[in-house]
Amino acid sequence: MKTYFKILDYVKPYWKHLGISIFCTILYALLNGASVYLTIPLLETLFNKGSVAQTTELNSADTPQNIVPEELNETITSFTDDIKEFIFSGTQSEVLLKICFLIFFAFLGKNVFAYFQAFFLAFVEQGVIKDLRDAAYKHLHKLPMSYFKGEKTGNLISRIVNDVYVVQTSVSTVFLNLIREPLTIIVFLGVAFSISWQLTLFSFIVLPISIFFISWIGLILRKQSTILQEKMADLTTILHETISGVKIVKAFGMENYENKKFTLQTDRLRNTVLK
Numbered sequence: 001m002k003t004y005f006k007i008l009d010y011v012k013p014y015w016k017h018l019g020i021s022i023f024c025t026i027l028y029a030l031l032n033g034a035s036v037y038l039t040i041p042l043l044e045t046l047f048n049k050g051s052v053a054q055t056t057e058l059n060s061a062d063t064p065q066n067i068v069p070e071e072l073n074e075t076i077t078s079f080t081d082d083i084k085e086f087i088f089s090g091t092q093s094e095v096l097l098k099i100c101f102l103i104f105f106a107f108l109g110k111n112v113f114a115y116f117q118a119f120f121l122a123f124v125e126q127g128v129i130k131d132l133r134d135a136a137y138k139h140l141h142k143l144p145m146s147y148f149k150g151e152k153t154g155n156l157i158s159r160i161v162n163d164v165y166v167v168q169t170s171v172s173t174v175f176l177n178l179i180r181e182p183l184t185i186i187v188f189l190g191v192a193f194s195i196s197w198q199l200t201l202f203s204f205i206v207l208p209i210s211i212f213f214i215s216w217i218g219l220i221l222r223k224q225s226t227i228l229q230e231k232m233a234d235l236t237t238i239l240h241e242t243i244s245g246v247k248i249v250k251a252f253g254m255e256n257y258e259n260k261k262f263t264l265q266t267d268r269l270r271n272t273v274l275k
Contacts, residue, residue, distance in 0.1 A: 007167060007174075010131050014124040021124065025180045028110055034188035035106040040195070042099045045092060121175055125167075132164045153244075154237025162232050166225070174209035224272065231269045238262055 022127060061233060087098050148156075192200040242249060242258050249258055 007128065010128045011124060013131070014127045017120045017127075018121045020116050021120035022179055024120065025115040026183060028113040028117055029180070029183040029187045031106050031110040031113065032184060033105060035110055036105060036188070037191045037194070038099060038103045042103065045095050117180075121172065125172065129164055129167055133160055136160045136164060142196070152233075153235045154235075155233045157240060157274055158229070158233035158236040163229055164237065166229065173184040207261060213238065216264070228269070228272050231265070231272050235262075235265045235269055238265055239254050 087102070089094055090098075140156070140160070189200065192203075238258075238261060242262070249255060
């Protein structure tokens with residue numbers, strides 16, 4: 001967690017872009033839930049042999065009024081009644097046309113806000129990476145000579161070039177895990193409760209099992225990520241040594257040896273990625 005808090009210090013200069021990205025994420029989550037929820041009246045209108053009014057009454061009968069506070073329930077009921085009156089007024093063809101337009105604009109808006117969310121988040125990611133690389137490079141000049149004697153040049157290059165790039169994934173992961181996914185879950189839970197609160201509560205039984213497997217997989221991925229960075233550093237070291245000592249390699253005819261060493265390291269890197 002300390003690492004994430006340190007990263008947040010680098011995110012602060014870009015809080016405006018992050019705020020816009022969060023706002024777009026909220027709208028994305030709402031429209032994402034709406035696009036799914038609107039398929040219900042669409043299917044009911046298509047396959048309902050009775051009147052459209054019967055469909056409306058059927059939906060309103062499933063509302064879990066006993067588990068919602070009375071004032072909130074009245075607000076929700078009033079809001080949903082207004083929406084239903086707008087959607088289900090008219091003939092069946094008119095209702096279908098309204099629902100199709102609503103679904104179209106919901107999907108369109110969802111994708112538009114998803115694009116802007118990714119755009120502004122990418123601005124934050126690239127800004128954080130730039131600042132981290134600048135800070136790492138400045139810190140490199142402050143280190144004593146004894147530090148450079150105990151470290152390989154390739155490792156130092158890999159830390160500034162490759163390891164800092166991993167932060168981009170960290171920023172995206174934190175954003176998705178702490179903001180986007182919870183909002184999406186809340187919206188879809190609302191949709192699920194509006195459809196059948198009994199089945200929604202029943203589905204919570206498998207939640208602890210899912211959390212266990214997700215945590216277990218995440219732990220494995222974190223370990224693999226650390227190993228991957230080490231392999232990448234070794235590869236960078238070999239590449240740096242070969243280029244800086246190319247005259248010696250050619251003078252002693254060690255091209256085949258260097259090729260085998262580099263190929264062996266790329267094989268190890270590939271196997272690490274595929275695990």
